[in-house]
Amino acid sequence: xxxxxxxxxxxxxxxxxxxxxxxxxxxxxxxxxxxxxxxxxxxxxxxxxxxxxxxxxxxxxxxxxxxxxxxxxxxxxxxxxxxxxxxxxxxxxxxxxxxxxxxxxxxxxxxxxxxxxxxxxxxxxxxxxxxxxxxxxxxxxxxxxxxxxxxxxxxxxxxxxxxxxxxxxxxxxxxxxxxxxxxxxxxxxxxxxxxxxxxxxxxxxxxxxxxxxxxxxxxxxxxxxxxxxxxxxxxxxxxxxxxxxxxxxxxxxxxxxxxxxxxxxxxxxxxxxxxxxxxxxxxxxxxx
Amino acid sequence: xxxxxxxxxxxxxxxxxxxxxxxxxxxxxxxxxxxxxxxxxxxxxxxxxxxxxxxxxxxxxxxxxxxxxxxxxxxxxxxxxxxxxxxxxxxxxxxxxxxxxxxxxxxxxxxxxxxxxxxxxxxxxxxxxxxxxxxxxxxxxxxxxxxxxxxxxxxxxxxxxxxxxxxxxxxxxxxxxxxxxxxxxxxxxxxxxxxxxxxxxxxxxxxxxxxxxxxxxxxxxxxxxxxxxxxxxxxxxxxxxxxxxxxxxxxxxxxxxxxxxxxxxx
Numbered sequence: 122x123x124x125x126x127x128x129x130x131x132x133x134x135x136x137x138x139x140x141x142x143x144x145x146x147x148x149x150x151x152x153x154x155x156x157x158x159x160x161x162x163x164x165x166x167x168x169x170x171x172x173x174x175x176x177x178x179x180x181x182x183x184x185x186x187x188x189x190x191x192x193x194x195x196x197x198x199x200x201x202x203x204x205x206x207x208x209x210x211x212x213x214x215x216x217x218x219x220x221x222x223x224x225x226x227x228x229x230x231x232x233x234x235x236x237x238x239x240x241x242x243x244x245x246x247x248x249x250x251x252x253x254x255x256x257x258x259x260x261x262x263x264x265x266x267x268x269x270x271x272x273x274x275x276x277x278x279x280x281x282x283x284x285x286x287x288x289x290x291x292x293x294x295x296x297x298x299x300x301x302x303x304x305x306x307x308x309x310x311x312x313x314x315x316x317x318x319x320x321x322x323x324x325x326x327x328x329x330x331x332x333x334x335x336x337x338x339x340x341x342x343x344x345x346x347x348x349x350x351x352x353x354x355x356x357x358x359x360x361x362x363x364x365x366x367x368x369x370x371x372x373x374x375x376x377x378x379x380x381x382x383x384x385x386x387x388x389x390x391x392x393x394x395x396x397x398x399x400x401x402x403x404x405x406x407x408x409x
Numbered sequence: 410x411x412x413x414x415x416x417x418x419x420x421x422x423x424x425x426x427x428x429x430x431x432x433x434x435x436x437x438x439x440x441x442x443x444x445x446x447x448x449x450x451x452x453x454x455x456x457x458x459x460x461x462x463x464x465x466x467x468x469x470x471x472x473x474x475x476x477x478x479x480x481x482x483x484x485x486x487x488x489x490x491x492x493x494x495x496x497x498x499x500x501x502x503x504x505x506x507x508x509x510x511x512x513x514x515x516x517x518x519x520x521x522x523x524x525x526x527x528x529x530x531x532x533x534x535x536x537x538x539x540x541x542x543x544x545x546x547x548x549x550x551x552x553x554x555x556x557x558x559x560x561x562x563x564x565x566x567x568x569x570x571x572x573x574x575x576x577x578x579x580x581x582x583x584x585x586x587x588x589x590x591x592x593x594x595x596x597x598x599x600x601x602x603x604x605x606x607x608x609x610x611x612x613x614x615x616x617x618x619x620x621x622x623x624x625x626x627x628x629x630x631x632x633x634x635x636x637x638x639x640x641x642x643x644x645x646x647x648x649x650x651x652x653x654x655x656x657x658x659x660x661x662x663x664x665x666x667x668x669x670x671x672x673x674x675x
Contacts, residue, residue, distance in 0.1 A: 130500035133492035134508065137552055140489055144549040145515050148526035211417035218415070220663045224656075225422050228429065231655025233610045233627040236648040243435055243641060244428040249447055251431050282425060289421075343519040346612050364521040368613075371525050384522040391517045399510060 155381035173382035183383060185358065186366040187390075190342060193362060197280055197341045198334065204281070205288025205333070206326070210318070212293055223293075226286040238350025241279040245351075265352065269359030272352050276360050279347060284337060291333045295326035331402050335395065342391055363387055429652065435645035443641045458646035468647065471626030474540065475609065476654060478623065481544035482608040483601050486551040487559075490600070494559035495585070499568065509556075516553040523549070524617045531618055538620045546618060547608045554607065555600050562596025598665045605658055626651060 156173055158166040177183050212222050229237070247253035247264045252275075256263040265271040299321065307317050345364035348354065354361035354369070361369075367387065371380035435443055436458055437451040446452060462468040496502070497509060527546055528537070536542040570592065574584040590597070616628040630647050 124499060124501045126502070127500040128502050130496035130502040130505075133496035134502075136489040137493040137512070137556060138508070140485070140545070140548050141512060141515055141552055144546060145518070147530050148523050149518075151526035151529065152522065208417055208421050211414050213415070213418070218418075222418055222422070223663055224659050225425065226418075227659045228652065228656065229425055231606055231609065231652070231659060232648075233612060233651050235612045235627050235630065236651050239630070239644060239648055240428050240432045243645065244431045249443060251427065251449075254447055282428065285421075286425070339517050343521070345519075345521050364519055367519075367521045368524065371521075377525070380525075384519075388518055388522055391519065392514055395513070395517050396510070399513070 152381045152384050155377045156385055157378075159378055169378060173378045174386070177379055177382045177386060182366070183386075186361055186363050189361065190363040193277070193344070194338060194341045196277055197284075198337055200277070200281055201285045201288050201337060202330070202334065205285050206292045206330075208285070208289045209292035209296055210322070212289070214297075223290070226289055228286075229283050230286055234346035235350045237279065237283055238347040241275065241282075241347070242351050245275050267356050269356055272356060272360050276348050276351060279351060280341065280344070283347065284340070287336065288333045291329040292326055295329035296322060299325045327405070331398075335398055335402075338398075339391065339395065432645050433649050435641060436649045438642055438645075440640055440642040443645075455642075458642045459650075461643060462646055462650065468626075468629065471624060471629040472650065472654075474619075474623050475615075475625040475627065475651075478540040478543040478547070478615070478625070479605055479608045479654075481540060482547045482551060483604040485544060486548055486555045486604045487597065487601055489548075490552055490555035490559055491590075491597075494556050494563055495589075497556065497560045498563035499571070512553040512556055514553075516550045516557075518549070520550075520611070520613045524613055527614060528617050537618065538622050540623045542618045543615050543623060543625070544608075546614050547611060550611075551604045551607055555604055558600045558603060559593070559596055562593045562599075566592055595665050598662050602658060602662045602665070606655070609655060 157169055157171070159169045213219055232240070242250075244250045245252045245265050247257055247266075253263055253265070262268075263271050265275040303321050303325075304317070307321060312320070343364055344362055345368065348360050348362060349365055349368075352360045354365045367380060367383055370376050370383065434450060437454050437456070439453060439455055439457065442448075442451070442453050497505065523546075531537050531542045531546070536545075566589070570588065571584065574588055579588070612625070612627045615625045619625065619628065626647065630644060
């Protein structure tokens with residue numbers, strides 16, 4: 122769409138600008154302040170320069186939680202995207218099945234995150250949970266509170282349960298926007314099922330899939346509440362992801378300086394990856 | 410191939426329903442039964458857990474609190490985002506692209522980063538432990554999302570609609586409320602759905618910003634389960650009840666979801 126140049130449009134943006142700035146700028150400046158200072162409690166501060174940043178960037182603990190976080194996000198994207206697309210492809214296109222699928226599949230998205238954690242906790246408990254009990258009775262030695270492999274398996278399964286539906290909904294919407302004419306043309310050309318997917322459906326879903334990847338990346342990289350309730354980061358540090366580690370440092374040990382420096386580094390990593398993604402997306406949009 | 414196609418969504422839905430069923434199952438059991446007997450359905454069916462929640466004000470006020478700030482947030486986010494999204498979809502102005510990306514960056518900010526400064530900030534402006542504080546803090550991620558989704562819907566409406574209305578003598582205000590908003594009603598519905606959803610499920614900020622008066626149900630659950638040992642039955646009942654508002658909202662927007670998504674940016 123060709124847009125007109127009009128500076129007065131700023132008036133429309135002011136409410137949003139003020140609300141978000143009120144929420145973002147002031148707290149962010151607080152974090153920046155802390156990150157350069159040492160506190161001795163009761164509002165006594167001393168300038169520390171970049172010491173915390175250097176410390177965090179060289180700390181084993183940060184590397185370990187960043188590594189865990191990266192692996193977790195990678196696994197999540199690798200499972201949820203193909204699975205979500207696959208389910209969307211098999212969903213009914215019309216009839217009573219559509220609302221039933223949509224309503225039931227959206228359910229996990231609207232459950233408060235700590236309830237999701239608590240629900241999976243009692244679902245997976247080895248003695249009284251359905252999942253834990255079933256796995257143990259068919260011969261697996263499953264205990265997510267003691268074995269780190271099981272803890273990972275449970276956390277990943279929980280996230281797949283929780284968020285795959287978002288990918289399904291987005292892909293389904295993308296598929297629905299394809300005109301029937303495309304399929305008819307493909308049929309005339311004698312295209313195989315794979316060809317239809319590869320050359321019609323996938324390109325048409327590009328926009329919604331980009332959004333799905335972006336949202337899933339951001340949210341899985343920031344995951345906090347669900348693993349906090351499910352495993353508390355344990356056993357040991359096995360599922361201690363970035364956010365969990367950060368909150369432990371800031372509110373648990375009250376190491377405000379290092380925690381603030383870590384926050385900023387964390388935020389910059391998310392920002393950088395999203396910026397690359399966003400630029401690629403805009404470039405594509407400009408071309409089409 | 411055609412015949413087994415329905416199998417995939419069916420299996421997926423069964424997988425989704427299993428943990429929810431387990432939670433419901435637990436909520437109708439007494440805590441003693443949960444711990445001592447493993448059974449696929451309640452042997453000693455009881456409504457006691459639900460009775461406790463509905464008669465104890467510290468419990469049911471949690472639901473009232475959560476719904477209050479969620480509704481506040483949805484109203485604030487959507488009404489602020491409407492004009493902004495219109496500006497982004499119709500006009501070019503100084504710094505528009507940067508502003509749009511800056512807005513999106515706030516959706517990317519990990520709430521864990523903001524928890525502590527938010528606590529200090531809202532305490533210093535005397536809003537700590539109020540519904541409005543949580544509603545405002547959730548604007549941090551809901552407004553960018555609302556602007557993003559609405560902008561997509563608005564850009565799908567051809568500009569000729571605006572121009573025809575002006576030619577017909579509509580003022581901007583009348584055009585916006587009488588013509589434009591009804592045109593993108595589906596988009597507004599979807600946006601409200603997302604704002605409601607992300608505000609309803611968020612806990613970290615809501616918990617940090619409250620002590621007693623505005624405490625959300627989700628936070629009350631964590632507190633109770635840790636102080637009185639594990640009251641699993643009660644926890645399960647409280648958890649089951651948090652599913653209801655979401656289910657109601659989905660029911661209302663079910664027709665918009667597929668239609669709305671396809672229209673807009675998403």
